[in-house]
Amino acid sequence: MFFTYLRRELRRRHKAALVVASGLALGIALVIVVDSVTAGMNRAQGKVLESLYGLGTDMTVTKEPSPPGEGDAVRRPRFRFDAGEDAQGERQSQDVVMVQGFETLAASTVAQVARQDGVAEAVGGLNARVMKVDGRFERGEVRPAEPGGGPGRGGADVRGGGADFGVDSYTVYGTDVAHQGLGPLTSSKITAGRTFRAAETAAKVAVVDSAHAKEQGLAVGERLTVSGTAYTVVGIATADSGDAAADVYLPLAEAQTLADAKGRVTTVYVRATDSQRIDQVKGAIGENVPGTTVTTSADLAATVSGSLSTASGLAEGVGKWLSIVVLGAAFAVAGLLTSAAVGRRVREFGTLKALGWRSGRVTRQVAGEALVHGLIGGVLGIGAGLAGAWAVTAFSPTLTAEPGGGAGGGAPRFAGGAGGGGPVDRAASRALDIALTAPVSLTTIGLAVALAVAGGLVAGGFGGWRASRLRPADALRRVE
Structure with a gap:
């Protein structure tokens, strides 16, 4: 009814x-x-x-900023060239590798973070910048003074000569090749060659971003020299969107050696066991790992403009x-x-x-x-x-x-x-x-x-x- x-x-x-x-x-x-x-x-x-910062990362851990006037003095790049008689006209080049931000954590911090409740995985990485100066010194030509006066009146006049140097800069990221599931390299896809092997923790190999490889004319199998050390390019990576996180990716141990930062990392990338526990994990790390700053993806999302x-x-x-x-x-x-x-x-x-x-x-x-x-x-x-x-x-x-x-x-x-x-x-x-x-x-x-x-x-x-x-x-x- x-x-x-x-x-x-x-x-x-x-x-x-x-x-x-x-x-x-x-x-x-x-x-x-x-x-x-x-x-x-x-x-x-x-x-x-x-x-x-790559796929799967819920938060990062970096060193807490030092108050103004405290901490180590900021190191500035210093280049030394031979300007003697034998160096005239010869091309000279020098690389200086610096840790970006000049703030590092002990590598043991990675294990300390990994032990916190709610952390599924923690991986350390090192961000560095390479400053490359390349050029030559040219000897000036000494000419007799021109009659009638001028700057060289009563003596000789030096013309020409001087120094002509160019400055190039690119970024290097040291990745833990045994744990490649986290970190900036995951935001790129290997489009030529291969990525790192787990056993290449101290190998002289490199993965290069496609844009940087095109700019420098690099291809898989060729050599890339950084601060006097030659690395074989084993892969070309292309960013999924936007710009790549770094121009060159090296095994973490190699990047630490180049930047004079053995046993140090700049960033710990963290994945939580549950996305609902991110704030809880952030609080635990901040409380139990002193001297660090924890930044979640939500914190970074708040800074996106446009x-x-x-x-x-x-x-x-x-x-x-x-x-x-x-x-x-x-x-x-x-x-x-x-x-x-x-x-x-x-x-x-x-x-x-x-x-x-x-x-x-x-x-x-x-x-x-x-x-x-x-x-x-x-x-x-x-x-x-x-x-x-x-x-x-x-x-x-x-x-x-x-x-x-x-x-x-x-x-x-x-x-x-x-x-x-x-x-x-x-x-x-x-x-x-x-x-x-x-x-x-x-x-x-x-x-x-x-x-x-x-x-x-x-x-x-x-x-x-x-x-x-x-x-x-x-x-x-x-x-x-």
Whole structure:
């Protein structure tokens, strides 16, 4: 009887049912679009962060900055060249390898971090910069003074000569070849040759970024000389997005030797056992590993600027509030329309109650009809939401993101220590182009279904409450 009466009422009042369902569908569709766009923003920000410190890294540990005036004095590069008689006209070159930021941790810190509760893996790395000066000294030519005076009057005039030197700079990252699942190298793919082997902890091998290899004319199998040490290029790596974290990747022990930092690292890359425990792990490391600064991906995400940051703020702020307001309005309208429909059916419900229907049965009948309206609205809303998410993915403009930027200038030195350097500082001055997508998850679909049911229950509650208050005698005296 319930379903028979339900089908008859839906056919008979299909226009009113469509109005109620359409209102709910609009609110549900907006929620789906906003939720999917927000998920797309988070995914885009994830791509930006992965381009800086690699896949799988939840946080990094660096040395706590020393207060001004304390700590070791900053070392500055010093170049020494032979300017003697035999060096005239000969090309001279010198490399100086410096730890970026001049702040390092003991390598034992990696094991100390790995022992903390909630840490799945911890890997150390060393960020360094190579300053290369190359050029020659030229002897000047001594000529007799010209008659009539001038600078060389009464003597000789030296013309020409001097020094002509060029300065080149590139970054080096020392990676733990026995644990390559974390660190900046994971943000690039090997497009030629191979990556490091686990046994090459002290081998004279290198992986070179594709852009740097093209600039320097390097290929797999060729030699790269760093500070007088020759390394065989075994692989060419291409960054998945944006710029690479480093120009040259070396085994950690080799990078430590070049930078005169044996037994030291600049960064510890950490993966948590559970993404929900990141804040807990951060607190444990900060408490149990003194003298360190822990930076999570969420901390770094807060420093991303550009149109991606603006769009993300709109999606999370204005978009969510707009969807809540529209959804609330849709629920209210559905409840009012259902209540108004009950008012037009006073004589009908009065007759049913006179025939023996109890108030609870009348209420359940009205609530059932409203629930079906909500489910119809859910189906329409899911369809419209999926179409909207597809349109965002297909036609949305490319957004830009500038890691470590922002007006405040307070971006954390995520991988290079307090004094700068590392993947963040390398990429901070370069904007990354990110294609926005709007993925729809099963969780979002489930939320839409829940909202549809809730909308139907809200509307049915209003209408059922009014129907339950009707008295048969009063209802039969009214004309529909």
